[in-house]
Amino acid sequence: MNNSIKAVLISIGTLLFIIGWWGFIQGNLGWETEDYRFDRVVSLLGIVAGGLLIGSVIRQGSLIRIIELKGILRPFFDVFAAVIVGLIVGAAVMDLFKFDPWLAYSSLFKGAFGDKYGWADTAFNATPLVLTGLTFAIGVRAGLFNIGAQGQMMLGAIAAVGIGSIAMPPGIHHMVTIMVAMMVGALWSLPAAFLKAKRGVHEVISTIMLNFVALWLVRFLALKVFGDPNRAEKTVSVLESTQFSTIIPGADVTHVVWISILAALLVYVVLWHMPLGYAVRSTGLNLDATRYGGMNPNRAMNSAFVLGGMAAGLAGATQIIGRPPVFALYGDLSQIATLGFDGIAVALLGRNHPIGAIFGALFFGALNAGLPLMQIRAQVPLEMVRVIQGVIVIVVSMPELWRLLNIKSHALKLKAAFEKPQKA
Template sequence: MFSNRMINILIPVLSVILGLVAGAVIMLVFGYNPLDGFAALWKGAFGDSYFFGETIRQVTPYILSGLAVAFALRSGLLNIGVEGQVFVGWLASVWIGISFELPMVVHLPLAITAAAFAGAAWGFIPGLLKAKLGVHEVIVTIMMNYIALYVSNAVIRSLLTDGADRTESIAATASLKSEWLAEMTFYSRIHYGFIIAIAMAVVMWFILNRTTKGFELRAVGFNQHASNYAGMNVGRNIITAMVISGAFAGLAGAMEGLGTFGSMSIKSGFTNIGFDGIAVALLGANTAVGVVLAAFLFGILKIGALNMPTEAGVPTELVEIIIALIIFFVASSYMIRWVLLRFKKEGK
């Protein structure tokens, strides 16, 4: 009745449906109308061109952070440090954006490349420790998130400003913003970064599915011992996977620094772009297309939730509960798989 490929597609779809249904039940329990709540959420994401622009703006870094997590997972690694890599990418892009006066054709690519290199360098460290010393990447990347946060704050205060809490705005030649896109969406913060995010999804798909290196990375992810026996350099592939994953995360930071905000300010905590990327990757089944679709869902939920208190009186915390439930059902996908396999057997 169901092929294995169909089951892999149905699991995240059913997870989303179950999460939304559970969210509706919670709304009913607390005395809210779920139809009004979801209608307000949809209107908040697509009600007019401004909300649509903001939704696309929110989706952009989610795609890249989701790709970062998914690429590492496909290689058998859990990169919890995407949040820190976002920080250093953001910082590097803004640093280049405010430090040079160059033509846009040089300045913008240079700032974007700097962000990718910064994220890659931040990913190289846990990759090297994992490959050479066997240090678990989860521990190292978690700790490096805090290092990235406080180092970024120190650089902003000590090097990029004279003790200020925010850098100056980047030069127009390093900006991803577009005047005509802003006018089309009633001056939302949408920018050209969405094109870069989609292009990077294509890059991830190409690397993993159409290159020899991608085959090696996936093989290492499936079984390191068998890969080593087959003559593959497991350590080198671990480092490569973390470097590429970090580059994707660094680009997510560039989307914020060069697009959404055009500057960087002191942070008292994490942005959650990297942590949300974990959920995006899981929901997207660690595939490029799945990550893009999952990022759209999360962007819709995040932006649409802002409209729920005013339109339907539903607190935004309920949307966070819905997102958590979706992640729960994705994490419990073995139960959904078991049910689908039962149907498959009965259908024969």
């Protein structure tokens, strides 16, 4: 690019930026209708477009270079930036529809962390998300895109209902319920593992299928086999001997939350302190070197499937034995409807690290916990809240998805391919 074109582009960018900023400050360009604020959005777009134009012209990649911090802070910075951008985009959407973003976010925060009940609600929502997040994270570490958590989690839940209704002494009953739920989750991951190892079937296809089968199987079991004769909408409640008690009276969070955290720590130990984890991580990064190192990539992938299945099964169980006051599964499966898929976002936010999954789950748990207050105080309708949640998820997952889909490296390869002959 020659300098005169650069100068023109920079002036256009600056102009856009200034007009946009002015419009945003004024808050009204005269395009306001009863329901929408196009002016604000147009102004914001102007600011963003102007900024991008200037940024890209001044130096290709300069923006990235600024962000390129070294060392351990890097992932935290990435995630933090993504969360901020997600919140800003969410604010813009709310602004477009004439809701007060500031009030909405402050209510959300208050609802999630305002008092001990808020914290409790956040923790309650986060508990299963840590586990389904682990499923996806372990998969990614082994080079898999394992989205089977949903089905494995549902089967874990129904298994917990089944085992929870068999009389056993307390303590032992807790343990047996958890073990069986984990085993069922692991079993449901085996077909995908087997198909991948023996037939090369891509895990995305097989796990989607398995999720679908699990959904209807669990609905059938919940309604027809374990249905509560007195209350048609839910299954029987599990016996008290396998129920976890609440931590704070009056809040939903139970001691099952510790199991969730323990699971994340265990996964960390397995992945980073065991030869098995070494094989799993190596498999995800370089198949040739893994074989050369005397490890079996297929076995490592199978282990990742099974470990993930166990985490997902446990996630389902927490929603039964750690769900006061009903300690049962609703027939419409509403309490576990999207936990498995939300786990993908959790893992992405946590950069596919088990400890990161805890923080990712806390973030999404907080979003869920803060919902009611946001709805009540800022009058943001539930649908809108979901939209904002979705926007945040998309933005937050972007860098990691980007990396996962290898777009960057493809782009670099393309760039190199084009540049080489010219440079020479």
